[in-house]
Amino acid sequence: MIVTLSLVILTPIVMCICLSVKSSLLFESLPVGKIFFTSAWEPSKGNFGFLPFILSSIFITFLAVLIAGPVCLFSALYLTQYARVRLVRIMQPVIDILAGIPSVVYGVWGIIVIVPFVSNVVAPLFHIQTTGYTLIAGGIVLAVMITPFILNILIEILRTIPSELSEATLSLGATKWEVIKHVIVRKAKPGIVSAFGLGVSRAFGETIAVLMVAGNVAKIPGGLFDPVYPLPALIANNYGEMMSIPLYDSALMMAALILFVSILVFNFFSRISIYHLERNL
Amino acid sequence: MLHMTKEKIHIENLEVSIGKEHILKNINCTIPEKKITVILGPSGCGKTTLLKSMNRLTDLYSDVKINGKIELNGKNIYNGISDINDLRRKMGLLSQRPxxxxxxxxxxxxxxxxxxxxxxxxxxxxxxxxxxxxxxxxxxxxxxxxxxxxxxxxxxxxxxxxxxxxxxxPELILADEPTSSLDPISSQAIENRLMELKNHYTIIVVTHALRQARRIADYIIFLYLGEIIEQCEASEFFNNPKNEITKAYLRGSFN
Known part of the structure; x- marks a missing residue:
C-alpha cells in the first residue's frame, strides 16, 4: 500500500523534474523574457515566443468558465432547491452521460455545429467575416465540456447544506429566492469556488476538442472572432515533427511545463481562497 | 387556568402524510396564548411534523399531503390566500441544532x-x-x-x-427540541429564557424529555404514533394521567 501510494505521490514530482530537465535546453539558449513575452513563433529560425499560446490558453479557459459558470450554478440551484425529485433522477444520468462523452466527439460536434454557427450567425451580427474556427467557438465547446463536471460538483455541494438553514431563514420571513441568494449561495461559496476552480483546471488542459475548433494560429488573439492556439494544442499538433528542428522538442517540453506549473499554481491559490472563505462563514 | 386564556392556534382534523406514510392522524388541539405548550412524545411520533405544519414548513417536503384546518388567530392558514412569508414571520423557529x-x-x-x-x-x-x-x-x-x-x-x-x-x-416561538444538542448549562439558559419570554409570546416546545416538560410546560399535548393521546394542563398530565399509554410513558416504560 505504501509503495502504491508513493507511486501516486512521486508521479507528479518525477514529471516535473523530467519536464524541467528537457526544457532547460531552451532556457540556456534563449533569455527568459524572450520565451515568455514575445510572440514570434518561428521554430526553424530559432524563435520560440510563447506569449500567443499562453494568452490563447488563458482567454479560452476564461471564456469557457465565464459561459459554463452561471449556467451550472443556476442549473444546480434549480435542481437542488426547486425541482421535483423525479426531475433530479432523470437529470443525473444525463449529466453523467455528458461527462462521459469522449473529447473528440465534442470536437466533431463543434466542427459541424458550433463553427458554422459562429461563422454564419454570430459573426455577421458584428459584421465580421470568419471561418468560424475562433476563440469563441473554442470557448463554447469547452464550456459545454466542463459543464457536467462543474454541475455535478455543485449539486453535491448544495446538497450538503443542511435544510435547517433554509427553514430557519424562511421562518424569518424570507422568500425562497432570498434564502438562496443570501444564505445558500453564501454558505456554499467555498464549494462553488472550488467547483469553478476544478472547471478551470480541466478547461486549461483540454486538448483535442479545442484543437479541432480553435483555429490554431500562432498569433496573439485580438478578439472573440480571432483564432487561438492554446498550449495543449501546440504540443499535440507538433509532437513528432519536432525532431528535425533544433530546440523544438525542448520548446514543446517547455509548453508542457508551463501547463503543469500553471495548474499547480492555480490549484494552490484556489485552495488558499477556499480556506479563507470557509473561515469567514 | 386554561379556560381563561385565549386560544392562539386551533387545529381541527389535521391529517398529514408524506409519501405513503401517514404521519399525523386526526389531530384536534388548541394552543393557548402566552403559555408554554409542550408537544411531548417518543421519537418518530410526528411531533416535529405537527410543529412544522403550523408555519407551513411542511410545504418544503416533497410528496406531502395535508388535510384539515389550522387556525392562527381564528384564520385558517391553509386556505391558500394567506401570505406564507408573513405567516412564518409570526412564528420564530428554534431548531434542534442551531x-x-x-x-x-x-x-x-x-x-x-x-x-x-x-x-x-x-x-x-x-x-x-x-x-x-x-x-x-x-x-x-x-x-x-x-x-x-x-x-x-x-x-x-x-x-x-x-x-x-x-x-x-413574532407572536409565537416554535422550538423543536431546542436543547437536545446543548450541554446542561446552555440548556438551562435556553429554558430560563423561554420561561421569561412566555409573558410576551406563545411558546410551543417539542421535546421527548419528560423532565424538561415537567420543568417548563403549562400545557401538554402528548403524541404517540401520530395521534394525540392526551392534552391537558401540565399539572394534571403529570399528577393525574388518564390514559394507559400516558401512564406507561410517565413510568418510563417506553421511550
Missing amino acids: APLPMNIFNNVAYGLKISGRRKKRYLRLRVEHYLKQANLWDEVKDRLYSPANSLSIGQQQRLCLARGLAVD
Missing part, C-alpha cells in the same frame, strides 16, 4: 429586519442590542459583533438563533 446564517453575529440578528425593509444603521444597532440582551447573549458577544456566527460555541449559537427569531417580532 443553524446560524453564514454571516457575522450582528447580521444574523439584523437579517430578518433587513429583509423586511428596515435598514437604518442606528435602528438596527439598537434592535440587535435589545434582542441579544433578551436572549442573554449580549455580554458575551458585544465586543465581537462582527465575527462570524460560527465562531460561537454551540450554546451561544442557539441563543443567537433565539435572538434572531425574536428580532422579527
Whole structure:
C-alpha cells in the first residue's frame, strides 16, 4: 500500500523534474523574457515566443468558465432547491452521460455545429467575416465540456447544506429566492469556488476538442472572432515533427511545463481562497 | 387556568402524510396564548411534523399531503390566500441544532429586519442590542459583533438563533427540541429564557424529555404514533394521567 501510494505521490514530482530537465535546453539558449513575452513563433529560425499560446490558453479557459459558470450554478440551484425529485433522477444520468462523452466527439460536434454557427450567425451580427474556427467557438465547446463536471460538483455541494438553514431563514420571513441568494449561495461559496476552480483546471488542459475548433494560429488573439492556439494544442499538433528542428522538442517540453506549473499554481491559490472563505462563514 | 386564556392556534382534523406514510392522524388541539405548550412524545411520533405544519414548513417536503384546518388567530392558514412569508414571520423557529446564517453575529440578528425593509444603521444597532440582551447573549458577544456566527460555541449559537427569531417580532416561538444538542448549562439558559419570554409570546416546545416538560410546560399535548393521546394542563398530565399509554410513558416504560 505504501509503495502504491508513493507511486501516486512521486508521479507528479518525477514529471516535473523530467519536464524541467528537457526544457532547460531552451532556457540556456534563449533569455527568459524572450520565451515568455514575445510572440514570434518561428521554430526553424530559432524563435520560440510563447506569449500567443499562453494568452490563447488563458482567454479560452476564461471564456469557457465565464459561459459554463452561471449556467451550472443556476442549473444546480434549480435542481437542488426547486425541482421535483423525479426531475433530479432523470437529470443525473444525463449529466453523467455528458461527462462521459469522449473529447473528440465534442470536437466533431463543434466542427459541424458550433463553427458554422459562429461563422454564419454570430459573426455577421458584428459584421465580421470568419471561418468560424475562433476563440469563441473554442470557448463554447469547452464550456459545454466542463459543464457536467462543474454541475455535478455543485449539486453535491448544495446538497450538503443542511435544510435547517433554509427553514430557519424562511421562518424569518424570507422568500425562497432570498434564502438562496443570501444564505445558500453564501454558505456554499467555498464549494462553488472550488467547483469553478476544478472547471478551470480541466478547461486549461483540454486538448483535442479545442484543437479541432480553435483555429490554431500562432498569433496573439485580438478578439472573440480571432483564432487561438492554446498550449495543449501546440504540443499535440507538433509532437513528432519536432525532431528535425533544433530546440523544438525542448520548446514543446517547455509548453508542457508551463501547463503543469500553471495548474499547480492555480490549484494552490484556489485552495488558499477556499480556506479563507470557509473561515469567514 | 386554561379556560381563561385565549386560544392562539386551533387545529381541527389535521391529517398529514408524506409519501405513503401517514404521519399525523386526526389531530384536534388548541394552543393557548402566552403559555408554554409542550408537544411531548417518543421519537418518530410526528411531533416535529405537527410543529412544522403550523408555519407551513411542511410545504418544503416533497410528496406531502395535508388535510384539515389550522387556525392562527381564528384564520385558517391553509386556505391558500394567506401570505406564507408573513405567516412564518409570526412564528420564530428554534431548531434542534442551531443553524446560524453564514454571516457575522450582528447580521444574523439584523437579517430578518433587513429583509423586511428596515435598514437604518442606528435602528438596527439598537434592535440587535435589545434582542441579544433578551436572549442573554449580549455580554458575551458585544465586543465581537462582527465575527462570524460560527465562531460561537454551540450554546451561544442557539441563543443567537433565539435572538434572531425574536428580532422579527413574532407572536409565537416554535422550538423543536431546542436543547437536545446543548450541554446542561446552555440548556438551562435556553429554558430560563423561554420561561421569561412566555409573558410576551406563545411558546410551543417539542421535546421527548419528560423532565424538561415537567420543568417548563403549562400545557401538554402528548403524541404517540401520530395521534394525540392526551392534552391537558401540565399539572394534571403529570399528577393525574388518564390514559394507559400516558401512564406507561410517565413510568418510563417506553421511550
